[in-house]
């Protein structure tokens with residue numbers, strides 16, 4: 622159980638909005654701040670767009686917008702917050718400067734968590750007062766649907782704050798993954814980027830287009846990955862001897878894909894192939910329209926996954 626009720630979301634772009642929606646759906650009081658002081662109406666529209674899906678996923682009846690406040694002063698946003706979720710632009714200089722300000726105005730025992738997708742917490746919080754209560758809480762887009770959050774400690778983070786943060790994330794229906802110590806890119810993004818790097822090589826070298834590569838994931842590994850990750854999946858690929866046979870049989874052949882490690886150059890030609898390819902895949906549908914389709918799909922998938930997850934426990 623978490624007794625955290627008041628949440629401040631600093632930075633209200635794609636990810637900040639996702640946190641606001643998830644926290645509101647779990648009856649938290651949410652106060653948001655962004656340097657762009659005109660975001661309030663856009664936020665309300667996005668909360669309303671997503672609510673039909675969020676409501677279904679978390680079995681909620683009513684959206685209580687009274688629990689939401691948008692302020693134009695960071696000091697006011699932090700005044701009563703027990704939990705601060707930072708979601709500003711991914712950049713060391715911006716985040717380090719901001720964490721200095723957050724440290725100044727945050728309540729004494731408030732937890733400060735950054736949504737960063739790969740920056741090192743010790744560096745982001747190097748100018749923050751009391752770094753013992755600071756960490757990364759890296760979510761996945763859309764935050765209001767995906768239950769994953771990677772908690773990454775900095776060198777000075779204290780365990781009791783990590784535990785409190787974990788309880789808080791659980792209280793908003795998330796499944797925290799505790800990373801033992803900081804590393805650039807954390808866990809899931811390291812995996813995602815490795816996959817993307819290989820896909821970019823393939824597009825660059827002209828073996829397939831973006832749609833073919835997306836289909837290769839959607840119709841194969843992607844179907845399994847939402848229930849089992851890469852290790853358990855490969856355990857099954859080895860027959861009754863499991864991973865042992867998998868490594869003995871495929872290990873030598875995997876040397877090539879395992880060693881093509883350098884990133885391809887993001888040349889004009891490659892960027893253009895990727896942009897044109899994905900535009901064609903969107904078939905004229907807006908990002909909002911595709912997001913609605915994705916959200917409806919995720920609600921059904923997550924509800925169904927629950928039934929199967931318990932069988933694997």
Ligand SMILES: NC(=O)c1ccc[n+]([C@@H]2O[C@H](COP(=O)([O-])OP(=O)(O)OC[C@H]3O[C@@H](n4cnc5c(N)ncnc54)[C@H](O)[C@@H]3O)[C@@H](O)[C@H]2O)c1
Nearest residue numbers: 632633634635636655656708709710711736737738760762
């Ligand atoms: N987009 C993703 O898929 C994703 C997934 C997980 C984590 N993240 C992380 O979340 C964070 C935010 O990413 P995003 O995609 O929401 O970016 P975004 O560009 O959509 O939003 C960033 C917001 O931060 C605001 N901002 C910038 N500097 C500020 C400051 N000093 N004070 C207050 N507000 C400020 C901007 O006005 C903007 O509204 C990043 O650290 C990113 O790595 C992103």
